[in-house]
Amino acid sequence: MADKILxxxxxxxxxxxxxxxxxxxxxxRVGAKTTWQEVNGAEGLDWDFTNTEMSPKDFFFPQTECMxxxxxxxxxxxGMIMKAEELLPRSRVLLNMRPCDAKAFQVLDMIFVQDEMxxxxxxxxKREKTLVAGLACNEPCPTCFCSSVNCGPHHQVGMDLLFVDxxxxxxVKVLTEKGEAASADLPPAAAADEAKAAELKAAAEAAISxxxxxxxxxxxxxxxxxxxxxxxxxxxxxLNCGTCTFVCPTCHCFxxxxxxxxxxxxxxxxxxxxxxxxxxxxxxxxxPRGKKKDRVRQRFMHKFKYIPVKRDGEIGCVGCGRCIxxxxxxxxxxxxxxxxxx
Amino acid sequence: xxxxxxKIREAAKRLLAEGAVDVVLGYRAGTxxxxxxxxxxxxxxxxxxxxxxxxxxxxxxxxLVRRDEKTAIVAQGCVSRNxxxxxxxxxxxxxxxxxxxxxCLGMVSRSKVLDKIGNKTVFAVEExxxxxxxxxxxxxxxxxxxxxxxxxxxxCQHRNPVISDEMVCExxxxxxxxxxxxxxxxxxxxxxxxxxxxxxxxFADCIRxxxxxxACPLCYCHVCFVDESKxxxxxxxxxxxxxxxxxxxxxFHCAGRCTDCGACESAxxxxxxxxxxxxKIEKDVRQMYGYTPGMDEKATPTMSVYxxxxxxxxxx
Amino acid sequence: MSxxxxxxxxxxxxxxxxxxxxxxxxxxxxxxxYPPNIRVVRIPCTGRMSPKFILQAFRQGAxxxxxxxxxxxxxxxxxxxxxxxxxxxxxxxxxxYVGLEPGRIHFSWISSAEATKFQETVIEVTNAxxxxxxxxxxxxxxxxxxxxxxx
Numbered sequence: 001m002a003d004k005i006l007x008x009x010x011x012x013x014x015x016x017x018x019x020x021x022x023x024x025x026x027x028x029r030v031g032a033k034t035t036w037q038e039v040n041g042a043e044g045l046d047w048d049f050t051n052t053e054m055s056p057k058d059f060f061f062p063q064t065e066c067m068x069x070x071x072x073x074x075x076x077x078x079g080m081i082m083k084a085e086e087l088l089p090r091s092r093v094l095l096n097m098r099p100c101d102a103k104a105f106q107v108l109d110m111i112f113v114q115d116e117m118x119x120x121x122x123x124x125x126k127r128e129k130t131l132v133a134g135l136a137c138n139e140p141c142p143t144c145f146c147s148s149v150n151c152g153p154h155h156q157v158g159m160d161l162l163f164v165d166x167x168x169x170x171x172v173k174v175l176t177e178k179g180e181a182a183s184a185d186l187p188p189a190a191a192a193d194e195a196k197a198a199e200l201k202a203a204a205e206a207a208i209s210x211x212x213x214x215x216x217x218x219x220x221x222x223x224x225x226x227x228x229x230x231x232x233x234x235x236x237x238x239l240n241c242g243t244c245t246f247v248c249p250t251c252h253c254f255x256x257x258x259x260x261x262x263x264x265x266x267x268x269x270x271x272x273x274x275x276x277x278x279x280x281x282x283x284x285x286x287x288p289r290g291k292k293k294d295r296v297r298q299r300f301m302h303k304f305k306y307i308p309v310k311r312d313g314e315i316g317c318v319g320c321g322r323c324i325x326x327x328x329x330x331x332x333x334x335x336x337x338x339x340x341x342x
Numbered sequence: 343x344x345x346x347x348x349k350i351r352e353a354a355k356r357l358l359a360e361g362a363v364d365v366v367l368g369y370r371a372g373t374x375x376x377x378x379x380x381x382x383x384x385x386x387x388x389x390x391x392x393x394x395x396x397x398x399x400x401x402x403x404x405x406l407v408r409r410d411e412k413t414a415i416v417a418q419g420c421v422s423r424n425x426x427x428x429x430x431x432x433x434x435x436x437x438x439x440x441x442x443x444x445x446c447l448g449m450v451s452r453s454k455v456l457d458k459i460g461n462k463t464v465f466a467v468e469e470x471x472x473x474x475x476x477x478x479x480x481x482x483x484x485x486x487x488x489x490x491x492x493x494x495x496x497x498c499q500h501r502n503p504v505i506s507d508e509m510v511c512e513x514x515x516x517x518x519x520x521x522x523x524x525x526x527x528x529x530x531x532x533x534x535x536x537x538x539x540x541x542x543x544x545f546a547d548c549i550r551x552x553x554x555x556x557a558c559p560l561c562y563c564h565v566c567f568v569d570e571s572k573x574x575x576x577x578x579x580x581x582x583x584x585x586x587x588x589x590x591x592x593x594f595h596c597a598g599r600c601t602d603c604g605a606c607e608s609a610x611x612x613x614x615x616x617x618x619x620x621x622k623i624e625k626d627v628r629q630m631y632g633y634t635p636g637m638d639e640k641a642t643p644t645m646s647v648y649x650x651x652x653x654x655x656x657x658x
Numbered sequence: 659m660s661x662x663x664x665x666x667x668x669x670x671x672x673x674x675x676x677x678x679x680x681x682x683x684x685x686x687x688x689x690x691x692y693p694p695n696i697r698v699v700r701i702p703c704t705g706r707m708s709p710k711f712i713l714q715a716f717r718q719g720a721x722x723x724x725x726x727x728x729x730x731x732x733x734x735x736x737x738x739x740x741x742x743x744x745x746x747x748x749x750x751x752x753x754x755y756v757g758l759e760p761g762r763i764h765f766s767w768i769s770s771a772e773a774t775k776f777q778e779t780v781i782e783v784t785n786a787x788x789x790x791x792x793x794x795x796x797x798x799x800x801x802x803x804x805x806x807x808x809x
Contacts, residue, residue, distance in 0.1 A: 032461050050463055053611070054549070063549065064579040069802070139479070141463045143374060237380040239404070242551035243611045257578055261718070261800050268800075270578045273551075278569045328553050328609035329400055330372035330379040529755055538757025538795070567710060575710045577717075583798040587713050590756065590796075594709050597748050622755045626748055645748075648740035650730065653747055658766035658779055 004186035011042035026095035055249035104249035106158035143321030153204035235296035242273035349510035399608035403559035418446030420603035422503035423636025443506025448495030494604035527622035557609035593619035598644035667721035678726035680770025705738025722787030
């Protein structure tokens with residue numbers, strides 16, 4: 001599909017058009033922070049952000065999500081019956097999503113929606129009703145290592161459109177039919193613009209300073225990796241908090257609970273995290289991941305071995321670097337992967 | 343800082359070489375600017391990685407509980423007070439512990455530095471005496487270290503270790519200079535209805551990762567109340583009530599024990615200032631019961647004792 | 659205003675088994691009238707009170723809390739109430755510091771002989787809470803409209 005051009009002074013118009021049928025969200029600056037906000041126009045959009053602190057996975061997989069409701073009343077004809085929660089009432093557009101985050105959703109699609117038996121309606125519904133327009137990274141940050149994990153600063157996977165910031169205008173790469181429909185009114189890009197975007201891409205890829213290698217991890221057997229002596233050291237500083245998993249765009253574990261108040265009840269799922277001992281605690285009192293070492297190992301093994309083994313080499317990490325930035329004790333995934341790969 | 347680093351290494355190497363301890367808990371240089379990593383050095387070679395800087399923001403006493411080895415720990419004022427607290431509460435064995443005391447000049451707040459430079463991406467931060475040199479793409483700024491101290495370090499009253507087996511340098515002035523009574527419990531100045539909305543707003547960004555709890559050396563319960571399920575005292579959701587229950591009870595559990603080390607705030611990925619709660623409790627305990635936590639190994643923690651004339655004008 | 663006048667608060671009352679609970683009993687057999695707004699939970703000693711109980715009551719819709727135990731010196735377990743007193747002081751200050759209205763939470767020392775004090779205190783506590791209206795503090799609400807907007 002041919003590339004298009006969107007001048008930044010035409011953005012208000014573009015967003016207004018999108019808003020006729022959808023709610024539009026984008027990273028916008030509030031105070032010192034850039035966070036995902038609902039936007040009415042181009043005002044407030046942040047073109048210089050590296051990335052938002054929290055990944056946008058909340059849009060598809062909210063931290064707390066009600067799945068069903070029920071009434072306890074036995075004599076009520078509606079009592080004791082689970083009623084599914086209404087699905088997303090209106091479509092959504094997510095503008096300016098970084099390619100690493102978009103890629104993460106493609107990874108999660110493989111997990112939430114696999115086949116008839118494994119089909120998470122809550123996830124799928126939101127994915128289907130959302131248009132994702134990515135914004136290529138022209139200035140990757142020192143903790144980004146996307147290009148080492150099947151992703152990259154101008155990667156085009158998991159999104160419908162990709163914007164490349166050319167200064168006063170955006171080059172729009174049209175990637176899906178949904179994206180084509182949304183960008184139908186835009187003028188085509190000139191060859192010079194495409195050349196400039198290609199230049200920016202090459203420059204951005206060259207600017208990625210962090211790299212990890214996965215060749216030996218891929219070649220090694222699961223148990224060999226599992227029994228590496230490095231795990232005895234890696235976990236020592238870990239606090240077993242949930243920061244890395246909650247800021248991670250691909251971490252997707254959850255815990256389902258029923259909450260009851262009076263005669264009303266709901267079934268709700270919340271993000272959970274493998275760093276917590278409670279995550280694997282059995283009703284018998286046995287805990288298969290009873291030690292901190294087991295739990296820390298699980299997170300890295302899951303991302304860099306278990307997911308690749310089960311999902312045709314796809315990696316459960318997109319190299320966004322959030323966990324490196326946010327970990328209170330500086331456990332650096334790049335170092336851990338290097339050790340796994342040594 | 344460099345002098346402290348060298349002395350810490352020297353002491354650590356000696357203790358490890360003598361076999362006096364199996365492990366030395368300290369910090370090593372982090373992989374991102376302004377973040378040093380808690381590190382367990384088990385050999386003389388590893389001891390060479392130990393560092394001391396303005397970014398040793400974790401509380402190492404946190405790593406002492408349920409540790410079987412003979413341990414040496416690098417401890418500044420607040421950490422030493424938490425060690426005293428753990429001794430009072432019978433969580434650690436003094437005989438198996440060596441304390442390498444570090445007179446502290448306060449730790450720098452990462453978020454204050456980032457705010458100061460407008461949240462630009464930082465590549466490196468160097469310490470040059472009382473100045474921090476912050477470097478990023480296309481900029482280099484020199485900032486005054488003292489202005490960027492963490493809030494708790496600014497009002498710290500005990501910068502020198504209260505117990506130690508050896509010190510890495512001469513003691514510094516104990517108080518950092520900030521007035522704790524002026525800074526503590528900031529919401530006392532608000533009207534009741536303002537407090538409630540301020541409280542809600544202050545904790546609205548919480549993602550319940552529990553980094554504040556897990557970074558805290560006071561939180562050593564085998565099962566935390568938020569993980570209890572029968573009965574479930576605190577829901578698992580992001581509902582305001584659940585988030586607030588967690589923060590109120592977490593703060594209350596620190597009553598009479600919190601040394602205001604600031605590890606919770608430094609650990610929070612969302613920049614939440616949970617010291618607004620703990621500083622209120624700390625102030626109340628100080629004013630009502632005249633107790634400062636973690637000063638005396640022989641003292642009983644203030645919530646485990648009583649006096650016949652304790653204040654009770656609120657009781658009918 | 660009419661809402662407030664009609665409002666009947668629900669007050670979670672935690673009474674020590676050895677004193678106030680007996681005081682409530684005595685008030686009953688003495689036919690002393692008091693408002694029916696309290697829901698009594700019997701506890702072995704105020705020293706057993708946990709802040710969890712108080713927050714849980716608010717979470718589940720209590721409009722007020724009342725904890726009552728033995729006078730200082732009269733504790734069945736010698737000093738449970740004395741330890742409790744320290745905790746209550748700090749907890750009450752903390753809750754009011756984060757915005758709990760003064761008058762939602764009450765403490766008293768009432769012996770099993772003080773039926774009249776019991777009656778008076780129920781009236782006082784109920785009036786105080788009724789005047790404040792329904793509690794929003796820490797209320798867990800799972801109704802659909804209360805669900806947080808996504809993202």
